[in-house]
Amino acid sequence: xxxxxxxxxxxxxxxxxxxxxxxxxxxxxxxxxxxxxxxxxxxxxxxxxxxxxxxxxxxxxxxxxxxxxxxxxxxxxxxxxxxxxxxxxxxxxxxxxxxxxxxxxxxxxxxxxxxxxxxxxxxxxxxxxxxxxxxxxxxxxxxxxxxxxxxxxxxxxxxxxxxxxxxxxxxxxxxxxxxxxxxxxxxxxxxxxxxxxxxxxxxxxxxxxxxxxxxxxxxxxxxxxxxxxxxxxxxxxxxxxxxxxxxxxxxxxxxxxxxxxxxxxxxxxxxxxxxxxxxxxxxxxxxxxxxxxxxxxxxxxxxxxxxxxxxxxxxxxxxxxxxxxxxxxxxxxxxxxxxxxxxxxxxxxxxxxxxxxxxxxxxxxxxxxxxxxxxxxxxxxxxxxxxxxxxxxxxxxxxxxxxxxxxxxxxxxxxxxxxxxxxxxxxxxx
Amino acid sequence: xxxxxxxxxxxxxxxxxxxxxxxxxxxxxxxxxxxxxxxxxxxxxxxxxxxxxxxxxxxxxxxxxxxxxxxxxxxxxxxxxxxxxxxxxxxxxxxxxxxxxxxxxxxxxxxxxxxxxxxxxxxxxxxxxxxxxxxxxxxxxxxxxxxxxxxxxxxxxxxxxxxxxxxxxxxxxxxxxxxxxxxxxxxxxxxxxxxxxxxxxxxxxxxxxxxxxxxxxxxxxxxxxxxxxxxxxxxxxxxxxxxxxxxxxxxxxxxxxxxxxxxxxxxxxxxxxxxxxxxxxxxxxxxxxxxxxxxxxxxxxxxxxxxxxxxxxxxxxxxxxxxxxxxxxxxxxxxxxxxxxxxxxxxxxxxxxxxxxxxxxxxxxxxxxxxxxxxxxxxxxxxxxxxxxxxxxxxxxxxxxxxxxxxxxxxxxxxxxxxxxxxxxxxxxx
Numbered sequence: 001x002x003x004x005x006x007x008x009x010x011x012x013x014x015x016x017x018x019x020x021x022x023x024x025x026x027x028x029x030x031x032x033x034x035x036x037x038x039x040x041x042x043x044x045x046x047x048x049x050x051x052x053x054x055x056x057x058x059x060x061x062x063x064x065x066x067x068x069x070x071x072x073x074x075x076x077x078x079x080x081x082x083x084x085x086x087x088x089x090x091x092x093x094x095x096x097x098x099x100x101x102x103x104x105x106x107x108x109x110x111x112x113x114x115x116x117x118x119x120x121x122x123x124x125x126x127x128x129x130x131x132x133x134x135x136x137x138x139x140x141x142x143x144x145x146x147x148x149x150x151x152x153x154x155x156x157x158x159x160x161x162x163x164x165x166x167x168x169x170x171x172x173x174x175x176x177x178x179x180x181x182x183x184x185x186x187x188x189x190x191x192x193x194x195x196x197x198x199x200x201x202x203x204x205x206x207x208x209x210x211x212x213x214x215x216x217x218x219x220x221x222x223x224x225x226x227x228x229x230x231x232x233x234x235x236x237x238x239x240x241x242x243x244x245x246x247x248x249x250x251x252x253x254x255x256x257x258x259x260x261x262x263x264x265x266x267x268x269x270x271x272x273x274x275x276x277x278x279x280x281x282x283x284x285x286x287x288x289x290x291x292x293x294x295x296x297x298x299x300x301x302x303x304x305x306x307x308x309x310x311x312x313x314x315x316x317x318x319x320x321x322x323x324x325x326x327x328x329x330x331x332x333x334x335x336x337x338x339x340x341x342x343x344x345x346x347x348x349x350x351x352x353x354x355x356x357x358x359x360x361x362x363x364x365x366x367x368x369x370x371x372x373x374x375x376x377x378x379x380x381x382x383x384x385x386x387x388x389x390x391x392x393x394x395x396x397x398x399x400x401x402x403x404x405x406x407x408x409x410x411x412x413x414x415x416x417x418x419x420x421x422x423x424x425x426x427x428x429x430x
Numbered sequence: 431x432x433x434x435x436x437x438x439x440x441x442x443x444x445x446x447x448x449x450x451x452x453x454x455x456x457x458x459x460x461x462x463x464x465x466x467x468x469x470x471x472x473x474x475x476x477x478x479x480x481x482x483x484x485x486x487x488x489x490x491x492x493x494x495x496x497x498x499x500x501x502x503x504x505x506x507x508x509x510x511x512x513x514x515x516x517x518x519x520x521x522x523x524x525x526x527x528x529x530x531x532x533x534x535x536x537x538x539x540x541x542x543x544x545x546x547x548x549x550x551x552x553x554x555x556x557x558x559x560x561x562x563x564x565x566x567x568x569x570x571x572x573x574x575x576x577x578x579x580x581x582x583x584x585x586x587x588x589x590x591x592x593x594x595x596x597x598x599x600x601x602x603x604x605x606x607x608x609x610x611x612x613x614x615x616x617x618x619x620x621x622x623x624x625x626x627x628x629x630x631x632x633x634x635x636x637x638x639x640x641x642x643x644x645x646x647x648x649x650x651x652x653x654x655x656x657x658x659x660x661x662x663x664x665x666x667x668x669x670x671x672x673x674x675x676x677x678x679x680x681x682x683x684x685x686x687x688x689x690x691x692x693x694x695x696x697x698x699x700x701x702x703x704x705x706x707x708x709x710x711x712x713x714x715x716x717x718x719x720x721x722x723x724x725x726x727x728x729x730x731x732x733x734x735x736x737x738x739x740x741x742x743x744x745x746x747x748x749x750x751x752x753x754x755x756x757x758x759x760x761x762x763x764x765x766x767x768x769x770x771x772x773x774x775x776x777x778x779x780x781x782x783x784x785x786x787x788x789x790x791x792x793x794x795x796x797x798x799x800x801x802x803x804x805x806x807x808x809x810x811x812x813x814x815x816x817x818x819x820x821x822x823x824x825x826x827x828x829x830x831x832x833x834x835x836x837x838x839x840x841x842x843x844x845x846x847x848x849x850x851x852x853x854x855x856x857x858x859x860x
Contacts, residue, residue: 011658011660012656012658012669013658013660013662013667013669015458015468015470015471016455016458016459016462016468016669017454017455017456017457017458017459018455018660018662018667018669019660019662020450020455021451024447024473025446025447025448025450026447027447028445028446028447029446029447032446038445038446038475039474039475039480040445040472040473040474040480040483040484041445041472041473041474042470042471042472042473043454043470043471043472043473044469044470044471045468045469045658046658050469050470053470053491054470057487061483073635074635074636074639075635075636075638075639075642075659076639076642077657077658077659109634117640120636120639120640120643121636123643124636124639166661168835168836168837168840204539205503205504205505206504206505206550206551206554208505209503209504209505209506209550209554210547210550212505212506213550213553226442227507228441228442228443228446228475228476228507229505229507230441230443230448230449231596232443232448232449237443237448239442239443239446239448291756292729292750294729297733298729298732298733298735298736298737298741298745299722299724299728299729299730299731299732299733299736299748299750300729300733301729302728302729302750302752303727303728303729303730303733303842305728306728306729306750306752307728307838307839308838309803309804309805309838310805311728311752312752312753315728315752315753316752316753316755316756317749317750317751317752317753317756317760318729318749318750318752319747319748319749319750319760320722320729320732320736320747320748320749320750321747322732322736322741322742322745322746322747322748323742323745323746323747325746325791326721326746326747326790326791329789329790329791330747330749330760330789330790359759359760360756360759360760361755361756361759373739374739375739375740405598406598407598408737408738408739409737410598412733
């Protein structure tokens with residue numbers, strides 16, 4: 001039985017959907033690395049009763065650890081520390097050392113905005129320095145401290161780790177939290193799980209369901225493997241979590257997937273297509289520079305290629321050729337080609353790929369043109385139709401059309417995924 | 431007392447953070463429109479016990495309605511319908527009509543992939559057509575039906591609305607669900623709330639906290655207003671939810687914010703900076719065309735400007751000038767300027783804005799160049815330093831530098847927000 005945890009994300013802005021939660025998913029990953037089983041994530045508003053109900057729910061399920069994010073800010077609706085203190089049966093006390101620390105931290109801010117109200121700053125500081133007695137303090141990254149709050153009574157209950165809401169404060173603070181005695185004590189039962197991930201591109205999810213049934217018929221002990229499949233940005237991810245003793249069952253499953261889906265299985269080590277494209281481009285930076293010319297994706301493909309650090313080693317840049325004039329003037333697409341075939345066509349996609357390559361001086365050029373919708377579709381060229389082309393070296397272009405489902409944002413996003421896979425195949429074949 | 435609801439998002443891939451949840455936030459918006467108070471969102475894995483625990487938690491809190499998303503697919507780990515049936519005390523039965531419907535839906539798919547296993551398809555179909563007795567069926571958008579499942583016993587408990595996981599299936603199905611008698615019956619208590627939103631750019635969150643204290647001192651009945659503030663992509667959102675009778679209290683609060691923050695308050699009607707920029711550009715499309723030349727943001731600004739339908743009316747396109755050669759050859763930045771001031775400088779940002787405008791034939795040009803990190807920072811030009819420039823008409827450029835906090839993704843994203851605000855100010859002043 002491994003240690004079990006829950007996450008309580010606080011914030012009316014998160015519950016109401018105005019801000020998307022980046023902390024729950026990030027903390028889920030960290031717990032998995034620690035071998036802690038995440039059972040529930042709850043999102044609650046900034047109402048003290050609701051936060052307490054969520055803590056109660058977690059405690060009633062015998063969890064060892066509850067993580068909270070958010071509600072540590074300077075405003076009166078930030079109540080998490082106080083609610084957790086009460087829940088754990090601990091009095092709230094002003095921590096003078098912490099109060100000094102916070103005062104030092106906000107001094108430069110106060111100097112930068114000299115018109116700020118001094119009293120307001122002092123009220124905020126005192127609020128943020130008032131913590132449950134006996135809690136372990138995690139030094140502020142922003143202005144708010146984190147807290148490790150064990151239950152006051154010997155009857156047990158979960159230890160609560162209180163973290164701030166902004167991801168750039170929460171993430172470094174987590175690294176400090178796992179080093180504390182208080183957190184380690186809560187996780188004495190953690191056992192390590194293994195996790196394997198397979199990624200496939202270009203088949204429906206039902207095919208994987210069938211492969212799992214076949215695996216079971218062939219005697220793979222699927223009950224020792226926690227297998228989940230999901231469709232993510234047009235790719236299928238098959239994630240399997242298992243105890244180390246079930247390694248051979250997992251290897252049998254992998255062998256069956258390899259045999260049945262050789263042409264669509266592109267990753268067995270957790271690497272994403274973005275990782276693979278970056279590695280292929282990085283392998284010979286002098287030769288493998290890349291440039292894009294995009295229409296319907298409007299810059300998303302260039303943005304995706306430059307997402308990771310060091311992208312400047314191989315990305316020259318791109319052209320967002322949204323209007324036909326820009327396709328002609330900047331990407332060098334012949335006007336006659338657009339007139340003959342339309343802007344959304346294989347011919348124009350190829351010309352965009354060529355233009356990206358020649359105009360930006362890159363070895364690999366990628367062209368994308370399509371109908372993102374919701375308007376602009378015709379019977380011949382419906383919303384979701386996207387033409388893509390990759391040009392590299394002396395080989396013929398790889399040019400494909402796809403009919404992508406979903407709304408405008410889906411079509412734009414999926415088109416970048418198709419482009420990434422075409423780049424991967426082109427580079428891997430060379 | 432308004433009707434209260436909870437959301438249970440199912441899926442190990444969501445709980446573990448591999449897929450981000452788009453349904454919870456979307457459903458939260460829909461509930462708000464209906465005047466239903468969202469109390470909790472729970473995210474649980476594909477384990478039946480955990481799904482049931484989450485339903486139990488919601489039921490114990492006297493909610494009127496629970497929405498579930500996910501777990502209706504064809505694979506064996508998709509268990510939501512069965513768990514909800516059991517929880518509501520209803521037997522699972524095969525719905526023959528539904529089974530026929532699903533068979534019709536997947537026929538074209540089966541024809542497209544002729545090598546699919548027929549038995550597998552039949553098993554999947556039967557599974558998806560087996561539903562709790564007495565449930566109201568919502569016709570499939572993909573292959574899975576939705577369900578409105580009232581409690582079997584007269585003792586009450588929440589009605590459960592079971593929706594599929596893919597947003598493009600869930601969203602149209604919601605529209606059908608609200609028309610059903612079963613759902614209407616569950617929401618007889620719904621009362622309408624009003625909601626106001628103020629957006630500010632360029633001040634710290636603590637200033638708003640202070641303004642709220644001032645408002646209270648000046649007699650605004652804040653206890654009748656549910657005010658939440660949050661920082662989102664560098665902007666502050668102040669959202670206030672209130673019953674119609676508290677309208678005058680809200681108007682008093684708005685007046686105080688207007689008076690104290692006239693220069694940073696840019697939206698009082700819920701419109702985003704993206705909405706405002708689009709409206710300003712749309713106002714005179716022939717004149718107000720826009721083009722970008724981006725370095726550190728790598729296409730994100732062009733992608734943001736082309737996000738909404740109809741963007742082709744005013745976006746000409748952009749140049750992603752990631753390498754210095756592309757800055758020179760495509761955006762026309764003089765080499766001497768880069769040598770004299772460095773690629774990250776106000777001079778180069780201006781030249782990028784000019785190049786975008788002249789090369790792409792647009793009236794408004796935007797240049798962005800900065801150090802996104804994590805590497806590449808120096809003492810003079812640290813990670814997070816971004817120079818931006820907007821050129822429009824004959825007026826002088828608006829050119830600014832900012833020091834943005836956070837990691838690479840934050841810096842890139844925030845830089846696009848700063849650019850959007852500079853575009854807004856430039857266009858609004860004209």
